[in-house]
Amino acid sequence: MPSLVEVSPPVSAALRSGAPVVALESTIISHGLPRPGNLDAAREFEAILVGQGVTAATIALIDGVPRVGLTPDELERIATDESAVKVSSRDIAIAVARKVTGGTTVAATSVLAARAGIRVFATGGLGGVHRGASETFDESADLTVLSRTPITVVSAGVKSILDIPATLERLETLGVAVVGYRTSRFPAFWLSDSGCDQPVPARRDPAGNRRRQRRGQPRHRPGQRRSRREDLTVLVRTGRGACPLVAPPAPARAAPPPPAPASWSAGT
Numbered sequence: 001m002p003s004l005v006e007v008s009p010p011v012s013a014a015l016r017s018g019a020p021v022v023a024l025e026s027t028i029i030s031h032g033l034p035r036p037g038n039l040d041a042a043r044e045f046e047a048i049l050v051g052q053g054v055t056a057a058t059i060a061l062i063d064g065v066p067r068v069g070l071t072p073d074e075l076e077r078i079a080t081d082e083s084a085v086k087v088s089s090r091d092i093a094i095a096v097a098r099k100v101t102g103g104t105t106v107a108a109t110s111v112l113a114a115r116a117g118i119r120v121f122a123t124g125g126l127g128g129v130h131r132g133a134s135e136t137f138d139e140s141a142d143l144t145v146l147s148r149t150p151i152t153v154v155s156a157g158v159k160s161i162l163d164i165p166a167t168l169e170r171l172e173t174l175g176v177a178v179v180g181y182r183t184s185r186f187p188a189f190w191l192s193d194s195g196c197d198q199p200v201p202a203r204r205d206p207a208g209n210r211r212r213q214r215r216g217q218p219r220h221r222p223g224q225r226r227s228r229r230e231d232l233t234v235l236v237r238t239g240r241g242a243c244p245l246v247a248p249p250a251p252a253r254a255a256p257p258p259p260a261p262a263s264w265s266a267g268t
Contacts, residue, residue: 004096007057007116008069014055015117022049023068023113023121023151026060029075030084030103039079046075049122057118059109061087064099068116078103089145106153107145110243114151121153125189126245128158128167139170146243147174154246157187157194164188164196171245181248192249 007015014021029042046056057069060078067074078084078101087095089107104112106123113121127140146153158167168186171178180186188194 005066005068005112005115008067008071010055011057011069011116011118020054021057021118021120022054022154023109023116023118024049024056024058025106025109025121025123026058026070026078026103027086027105028103028124029058029079030060030081031086035080039076042075042079057113057116059104059112061092061095061100061102061104063101064096066092066096066104066112068112068118077101088141090141105142106155107141110142110145110149110151110153114149119151121151123153123155125157125159126153126155128162128164129170131161131163133163133166143167143170143174143176146171146176146245149243151243152246153243154181154248156189156250157191157247158189160188160191160194162188164194168196177244179244179246181246183247183249185249187247187249190250192251 011021013019024045026042029038032038033041042058046058049056055069058075058078059066059068060070060074061067062070062074062077070078081101083101085091085095085100085102086105087100087102087108088105089111091102092108092111095102106121106126109123110121126146127142129140129143130136130138133139158164164186168178178186183192185193186196188196
């Protein structure tokens with residue numbers, strides 16, 4: 001598999017130099033957003049990263065070749081080709097053999113990004129445990145892939161239609177560390193607060209460090225790790241193959257109020 005993954009020259013150069021690289025999925029382009037706005041959105045996703053000095057690595061399969069970092073033409077093809085398929089982690093080998101073009105899910109993107117040597121992957125919302133899973137066993141492959149893939153996933157929690165308490169329990173069982181970024185409440189995609197009473201296990205709030213520094217207090221307590229990058233490095237190295245999930249909420253001004261807790265069991 002590693003020899004079949006093609007990494008674009010800009011992404012290769014950034015990885016060799018140690019410059020920041022962030023992977024992006026492509027099913028949101030091929031299947032998630034309506035045409036023609038999906039192409040504009042895909043370009044905007046990459047432009048946001050570039051504006052922060054980060055090399056964007058959108059991942060997809062083009063004619064059966066897993067590509068890490070797309071050219072403008074390839075990005076347009078993923079956005080406009082109605083025959084593009086959805087490729088999850090289990091589908092990669094078959095898609096390569098059949099030489100199909102497809103958008104990669106969170107699971108497939110994580111696998112391919114890690115194989116290319118990328119250590120951070122950003123997406124909107126993960127899959128998880130579906131409501132009624134005790135009867136249907138409907139659970140996203142995202143969770144098991146996260147438990148065995150050494151990459152940091154930055155995501156606004158999981159999709160709001162899921163059974164969020166059960167998803168958090170499943171992440172705990174799988175050994176996936178969950179870190180709330182500037183929040184103690186687990187977000188749910190477009191909801192900054194999922195309404196789940198179960199708090200995130202850990203919180204990272206660099207703004208608090210800056211406030212302490214302004215008040216003349218030490219920026220770091222004794223034994224405290226000194227940077228977000230070091231935090232993530234420690235999580236990856238001690239995670240036994242599992243990735244950490246960093247969950248920043250959507251801006252409160254753009255999010256509706258959290259749902260009532262009863263909605264989890266009612267399916268609303």
